[in-house]
Amino acid sequence: MMGTGIIMRRELASYFTTPLAYIFIVIFLMMSGVFTFYLGRFFERGQADLISFFNFIPWLYLILVPAIAMRLWSEERKSGTIELLMTLPVTVVQAVLGKFLAAWLFIGVALLLTFPVWVTVNYLGEPDNGVILASYLGSWLMAGGFLAIGSCVSATTKSQVVAFILTLVICFLFVAAGFPMVLDAFTEWAPLWMIDGISSLSFLTHFDAISRGVIDLRDLLYFLIMTVCWLTATTIVINIKKAD
Amino acid sequence: MKNMMHSKTGLIVILAIFIVFSLLSARLFNGVRIDLTEGQLYTLTDETQKILSELESTVTLKLYFSEKATAELPGLRTYAHRIKELLEEYENLADGKLKVAFVDPIPFSEEEDEASAAGLQGVPVGIRGDEIYFGLVGTNDNDGEEVISFFQPDKEQFVEYELTKLIYNLSNPELPVVGIVSGININGGFDYMTRQRQPAWVVMQQMEDLFDVRPLADDIDEIDAEIDILLLVHPKNLSQQMLFAIDQFVMKGGRALIFVDPFAEADQPPAPMAATASRRSDLAPLLSKWGVTLEDGHIVGDFANSLVVNMGGGRNPVRHIGLLGLDANGFNNNDVVMAGLESINLASVGILKSLEGATTTIMPLIQSSTESQPLAASLLNELQNPEALMESFAPTGEQYTLAARITGPANSAFPKGVEIEEQEAVAEEPDAGAADAEPVKVKRLLVPEVVKSDNINVIVVADTDVLTDRLWVQVQQFFGQRVISPWADNAGFLVNALENLAGNEDLINIRSRGRFSRPFTKVEELRRHAEEQFLAQQQVLQDRLQETEAKLLELEQMRGDGDSAILSEEQELELARFQDEKIKIRKELRDVQHQLDRDIESLGAELKMINIFLVPLLLTLLLVLMRFIRKRVA
Numbered sequence: 001m002m003g004t005g006i007i008m009r010r011e012l013a014s015y016f017t018t019p020l021a022y023i024f025i026v027i028f029l030m031m032s033g034v035f036t037f038y039l040g041r042f043f044e045r046g047q048a049d050l051i052s053f054f055n056f057i058p059w060l061y062l063i064l065v066p067a068i069a070m071r072l073w074s075e076e077r078k079s080g081t082i083e084l085l086m087t088l089p090v091t092v093v094q095a096v097l098g099k100f101l102a103a104w105l106f107i108g109v110a111l112l113l114t115f116p117v118w119v120t121v122n123y124l125g126e127p128d129n130g131v132i133l134a135s136y137l138g139s140w141l142m143a144g145g146f147l148a149i150g151s152c153v154s155a156t157t158k159s160q161v162v163a164f165i166l167t168l169v170i171c172f173l174f175v176a177a178g179f180p181m182v183l184d185a186f187t188e189w190a191p192l193w194m195i196d197g198i199s200s201l202s203f204l205t206h207f208d209a210i211s212r213g214v215i216d217l218r219d220l221l222y223f224l225i226m227t228v229c230w231l232t233a234t235t236i237v238i239n240i241k242k243a244d
Numbered sequence: 245m246k247n248m249m250h251s252k253t254g255l256i257v258i259l260a261i262f263i264v265f266s267l268l269s270a271r272l273f274n275g276v277r278i279d280l281t282e283g284q285l286y287t288l289t290d291e292t293q294k295i296l297s298e299l300e301s302t303v304t305l306k307l308y309f310s311e312k313a314t315a316e317l318p319g320l321r322t323y324a325h326r327i328k329e330l331l332e333e334y335e336n337l338a339d340g341k342l343k344v345a346f347v348d349p350i351p352f353s354e355e356e357d358e359a360s361a362a363g364l365q366g367v368p369v370g371i372r373g374d375e376i377y378f379g380l381v382g383t384n385d386n387d388g389e390e391v392i393s394f395f396q397p398d399k400e401q402f403v404e405y406e407l408t409k410l411i412y413n414l415s416n417p418e419l420p421v422v423g424i425v426s427g428i429n430i431n432g433g434f435d436y437m438t439r440q441r442q443p444a445w446v447v448m449q450q451m452e453d454l455f456d457v458r459p460l461a462d463d464i465d466e467i468d469a470e471i472d473i474l475l476l477v478h479p480k481n482l483s484q485q486m487l488f489a490i491d492q493f494v495m496k497g498g499r500a501l502i503f504v505d506p507f508a509e510a511d512q513p514p515a516p517m518a519a520t521a522s523r524r525s526d527l528a529p530l531l532s533k534w535g536v537t538l539e540d541g542h543i544v545g546d547f548a549n550s551l552v553v554n555m556g557g558g559r560n561p562v563r564h565i566g567l568l569g570l571d572a573n574g575f576n577n578n579d580v581v582m583a584g585l586e587s588i589n590l591a592s593v594g595i596l597k598s599l600e601g602a603t604t605t606i607m608p609l610i611q612s613s614t615e616s617q618p619l620a621a622s623l624l625n626e627l628q629n630p631e632a633l634m635e636s637f638a639p640t641g642e643q644y645t646l647a648a649r650i651t652g653p654a655n656s657a658f659p660k661g662v663e664i665e666e667q668e669a670v671a672e673e674p675d676a677g678a679a680d681a682e683p684v685k686v687k688r689l690l691v692p693e694v695v696k697s698d699n700i701n702v703i704v705v706a707d708t709d710v711l712t713d714r715l716w717v718q719v720q721q722f723f724g725q726r727v728i729s730p731w732a733d734n735a736g737f738l739v740n741a742l743e744n745l746a747g748n749e750d751l752i753n754i755r756s757r758g759r760f761s762r763p764f765t766k767v768e769e770l771r772r773h774a775e776e777q778f779l780a781q782q783q784v785l786q787d788r789l790q791e792t793e794a795k796l797l798e799l800e801q802m803r804g805d806g807d808s809a810i811l812s813e814e815q816e817l818e819l820a821r822f823q824d825e826k827i828k829i830r831k832e833l834r835d836v837q838h839q840l841d842r843d844i845e846s847l848g849a850e851l852k853m854i855n856i857f858l859v860p861l862l863l864t865l866l867l868v869l870m871r872f873i874r875k876r877v878a
Contacts, residue, residue, distance in 0.1 A: 022867045026860040033856030043848040048762035113863075116855050124764040124851075130280035178318040187315050197267045199318040209322070213281035221269040229262040236258065239250040 003090030007098025008105075015106050025110045028064055032056065032114055042117075048125025050132050053117055054211050057139045058175050058204060061146050066167035068106065069150020070160040072099050073238070078158045086242065096234050100151055100227075107143045111136065131213035138210030141223040142203055146171050148230035155237040171203075178202030288333060291750040292408045295415075296334060299341035303414045304383050307331060308359040310376035311348040313369065317376075323397045324378060334407065342411065349377045365394040380407075384414040409751060419456040420746035423471035425486070427478035427525065428510050428708065431459065446719060446728055447711045450735045455742060462486050465664070465690055467493040473745045474500040478508050478708040479527045485664045488690050491530055491657045495694040499701045499745035501738075502527065504538050505708040506594040507621040524621070525708065533657040534650050535602025538706055539595040543621045544644050545637055547779075548613035548772065549574060551589065553630060563775070564630035565637060566619065567591050568612070569732070570646075576609050579649065581703070581740045585733040589715040592624055594706035596645040604652040604700065608645040615639040634779065647705040654700045661691040703741050710734050767844055774840035781836050785829045792822045 015021040032053065036042045040052025076082040085095060121127045150167040157163050176182050178199040186195050199205060206219040248254035279287045309324045328346060335344045349356040351374055359377045360366060366375035380392040390410045395403065413419075424430070432444040451457050460467065465485040467474060474493055479502070482490075494500050504525035505511075511523040524541075531537055545565040552561045568590045575582040588610065595618060598606040617640050619633060627633070668684040709715055716734035720727045743751055795818060 019867060022863055026863055029860050029863075030856055033852070037852045037855060043851065046764050046767065048764060113859050116859060120851050120855060124766045125762050126765065127762060128282045130282055134280045180316045183316050183318070192311060192315060195315050196321065197263075199321070200270050201266055202318070205318060205322060212286070213279070214286045215278045215280060217273045217276035218269050221273065222266060225262060225265045225269065229258050229265075233255055233258050236249055236251075236254040240252065 003088075003094035004098045004101065007090060007095050008102045011099050011102035012105060015102070021106065024064065024068065025113060028060065028110050029113055031060055033117070035060065036117060048121050048127040050117065050121055050127070050135060053114070054135045054139060058142065058207060061139075061143055062168060062171055062175060065107065065143060065146040066150050066164045066171065068103050069147050069167055070154055070163040072103060072151050073155040073234070074157055074160045074163045077155075077241070078160075082238075092235050092238050092242075096151065096231055096238065100147060100231055100234075103147055103151075104140075104144050107147065108140055111140055111143070128213065131211070134213045134215055135211035137215070138207050138219070141210070141220070142207050145174070145203060145223050145226040145230075148227040148234070149174070152230045152234040152237060155234045155241070174201060175203045178205045288330075288337070288404060292334075292404060293337055295408055295412050295750050296338040296342065299338055299411070299415045301385050301415055302341055302343065303338075303411050304343045304345070305331060305334075305411075306345045306347055306381045306383075308347050308349050308355070308364055308377045308379050308381070310350075310374075310378070312350060313374045313376045314378075317369065320376075320378065320397065323395065323400070326400075327395055327403065330403065330407070334411070341415075351375065362389070363391050363393055367394065380410070382410050382414050384417060386417060388414055388417045390414055405751075412751060413454075419454065420472040420742070421470050422451060422455040422457050422473045422475050422742060423460045423467060424457060424475045424477065425460050425462055425479065425482075425490075426476075427480040428508060430477055430711065443726075445711060446713050446717050447735050447738055449728075450739060451742065454739060455746070465489050467498065471498065473742055474498060475742070476500065476502040476504075476527070477711065478503060478505055478511060478525045480511075480525055482527070483664075484662050485690060487527075487529060488658050488662045488664075488692070491533070492692055492694065494530075494534075494700050494702060495654075495656050495692070495697045497697065497699070497701070500703075501741050501745055502702065502704045503708045503711060504531075504594065504704065504706060505592070506538065506541060506543055506706070507592040507624050508708045509591055509624075510709055510712045529657050531704065532599060534654050534700060534702060535599050535604035535652075536606055536648065536650060536704060537597050537599055538704075539597055539618065541621050542595055542618040543592045543624065544568070544595055544612050544616050544646065545619040545633055546612040546616040546644075547637070547639060547776070548615040555629075562630050563634075563779075565633050566593075566624065566630070568593060570610060570612075574611050574613065574646075576607065576611075579607065579609055581649070581737070581744050582609055585736055585740070587732045588710065588734055588737050589732045590646065590707045591709035591712075591715060592621065592707070593646050594621075596648050596704060596706050598648075604650050604654050606645075607649045607651070608647070609649055609703065610647040610705075611643045611645055614641050614643055616642065616644055618644070646707065647703070650702040650704060651699060653696070653698050656692050656695045656697075658690075658692050659695045661689050663687055663689050701745065703745065711738065767847070770843050770847065771840070774843055778833075778836045778840060782833060785832060789826065789829060792825055795822075 035056035036050075036053040040055060042052040045052060073082070076085060086092070090098070118132060121132075122129075146167075149170050150163070153167045153170065154160075154163040157166070173182070179202075183195055183199060186198060190198075200222075206222045209216060209219050248257060277286075307328065309328075314320055314324070331344045335342050347355050347359075349359045356375075356377070359379065359381075362379075362381045364377050364379035364381070366377055368375050377394075379394050382390045390413055392406055392410065429442065430445050430448060432442045434440075435442050448457065455473075458471070460471075463483050463486060465488060467489050471493070474490065476490070490500070504527055506524050508523045508525060525538070528537065543566055546568050547563075547565055549568045549570050550563050550565040551567045551569045553564045553567060554561050569587055570590065571587050572582075572585070575585060575588075590610075593612075596606075596608075617638055619637070623633060665685050665687055668686050711734065713719060716732040717728050717730045720729070
């Protein structure tokens with residue numbers, strides 16, 4: 001556990017020593033603002049809720065989370081620092097977890113910095129803050145899922161660009177799993193339980209459920225399983241690559 | 245294990261675990277959840293639990309959901325799944341008195357026929373246009389049937405109320421009986437303008453779904469014991485025996501819901517040429533005994549709650565201070581009757597006042613804002629332009645009671661009984677010659693059974709127009725079907741009040757949950773504030789106009805009998821000044837109007853800027869500052 005903490009702190013500190021992290025947060029905040037106010041027509045809707053904001057969060061993540069995740073392992077592998085990391089008295093699991101937690105916290109910070117929109121909605125009307133809290137929690141959990149996928153993909157390749165694109169594609173499949181365009185490919189031949197299963201794999205289905213304000217154990221478990229499995233896969237991939 | 249973490253087999257195992265767990269978790273962990281919504285929207289209420297635990301007879305629910313046909317609609321499937329879970333929870337709580345079954349009505353199957361025969365709505369979807377069903381049929385032991393024709397996902401907040409109501413109705417098949425006495429055509433009538441029969445008001449239809457509604461004759465001297473609630477709408481010119489009957493009904497513990505009005509707009513004369521009769525309700529002898537009075541000849545003008553009406557014919561919409569749209573701010577939210585209602589529209593509302601020395605408790609249910617003033621009801625008789633009501637409007641700062649609940653001890657209005665005159669009963673075999681004779685009148689004394697009641701239970705509303713369709717609902721004909729879309733909770737108020745008086749308070753508390761509309765109060769406040777300013781300024785400007793006109797008239801008179809076609813120089817100057825002034829005033833008024841929209845627009849723009857740029861800007865500054873400090877240190 002000590003190792004995880006040390007890695008996490010080291011990683012987190014490294015985020016904030018480069019301007020890259022700031023640029024990332026600034027882009028995230030500005031885009032979320034633009035989406036909320038222009039595409040989501042927040043002010044014109046005249047309703048004191050954050051639906052216009054949270055509707056676009058999964059799509060923002062789709063671009064921005066792979067951008068954070070791509071450097072988790074590919075960079076270390078490319079520059080050879082991964083060997084150095086492995087000589088430190090930390091296990092692979094600790095390193096994987098530490099790096100993941102640092103990135104997850106970083107996204108958490110970015111998410112927290114969207115607080116002006118929460119202040120705005122409370123200034124304009126009387127929103128249901130329980131629903132907003134649940135939505136924030138749901139979107140952070142979803143970020144964890146995205147990030148775990150990115151972590152695994154990043155471990156498989158030395159190229160950050162490849163990691164970025166692959167992560168984006170996989171994440172997109174998970175977001176879109178509940179959409180008719182994906183289900184169409186299955187409806188003709190697959191049994192109903194399989195179609196239900198596929199749509200239940202969708203990030204959106206579970207995020208929508210949480211953002212109504214009800215935290216269901218099943219939705220929590222979904223994100224937990226998603227994260228744990230992909231992180232385990234990351235560990236395996238690193239172990240295999242180390243052996244190569 | 246160690247090997248697995250180092251081999252490709254491990255990856256395959258992880259993938260398998262992932263898939264199995266994701267699929268299983270959806271089935272294993274049913275119903276464990278935390279409800280963070282305000283008012284616990286997604287948790288079954290104590291009231292539902294109470295109704296379920298007290299079920300008298302067995303109720304069977306069949307949920308029809310088209311599984312196969314909805315494969316491509318995950319949103320609807322998720323919702324259907326939630327409904328299923330909810331029903332399972334109901335089943336668990338009902339202790340064996342509730343049976344739930346799930347049916348998939350496949351196209352051309354027996355189940356589909358069953359579903360459509362029960363009145364479920366089939367909605368066509370997809371390219372092939374298969375009909376999907378998502379409704380519920382409830383039955384009881386006595387072949388009673390209640391149906392929810394389609395669960396609309398956007399009405400999720402009300403699903404518990406709908407389900408519990410359905411179950412309650414099936415388990416208590418006898419509906420409460422509402423007796424109606426109405427001085428207006430609530431049940432429809434003949435419109436002389438269009439020469440067509442008018443349908444009954446929509447509130448009637450809504451009541452008939454939930455109550456056994458019986459119109460009462462208006463010359464009876466006793467109200468049937470079967471009547472649970474008496475509904476009086478616009479009582480007017482009631483006979484002595486009818487008043488006596490109402491008095492005794494209330495004295496004996498009967499519940500009454502009464503709509504009175506100083507000016508009932510719906511009380512149109514029967515024919516257009518008929519003389520304008522009074523449109524005022526009259527129940528003073530009874531109300532005064534119950535400790536309350538409807539202020540005579542006055543309606544409430546309320547600026548803060550006034551509605552804007554469309555004048556048609558290319559004229560600008562105008563604010564009507566006699567036409568009120570009240571929201572929760574004007575409601576007594578501690579009373580179950582008002583709980584959960586969002587808006588009620590009223591027109592030319594009267595004022596209820598409690599009388600000095602009243603033995604009863606008068607609890608206001610609806611109150612006007614502090615920006616109100618009583619206005620003469622007679623103003624409405626010849627009202628062409630609602631703006632005219634504003635002319636002498638000066639808010640008193642007082643809130644007026646528009647509806648109230650009356651409880652507590654009260655005395656009968658007829659302690660000594662009442663003597664009535666009535667036609668003598670016709671003899672069984674009348675004489676041949678007697679047919680043309682004047683009917684013989686005889687006097688009869690009605691003696692009260694109860695002269696003093698420990699606790700009466702009455703709700704009085706100072707408006708009858710609140711029940712008319714035009715104030716709360718849009719009715720459209722759609723392929724021969726009457727489609728109603730409510731835009732205010734007027735019917736909800738009526739039904740709440742009746743349900744409450746009928747004693748089903750449990751059901752009311754469920755209805756009262758959930759707020760689905762959360763408007764920007766700040767923006768509304770700004771809009772109202774701007775309008776107030778506009779009106780104040782308009783008043784000042786109009787005063788100035790009048791002054792100028794008076795000045796002009798004065799000049800005219802001073803000139804005497806000279807040639808009136810030619811204006812004096814002084815007059816011409818004054819006229820020119822008057823016209824300049826008029827143009828200037830017009831421009832100022834326009835500016836004020838623009839300002840009204842501008843404040844709201846600029847608020848929107850400011851918030852956009854703050855949300856998009858403020859934090860990014862601060863972060864950038866922070867970064868620059870940190871670089872600077874680091875350089876200095878280095």
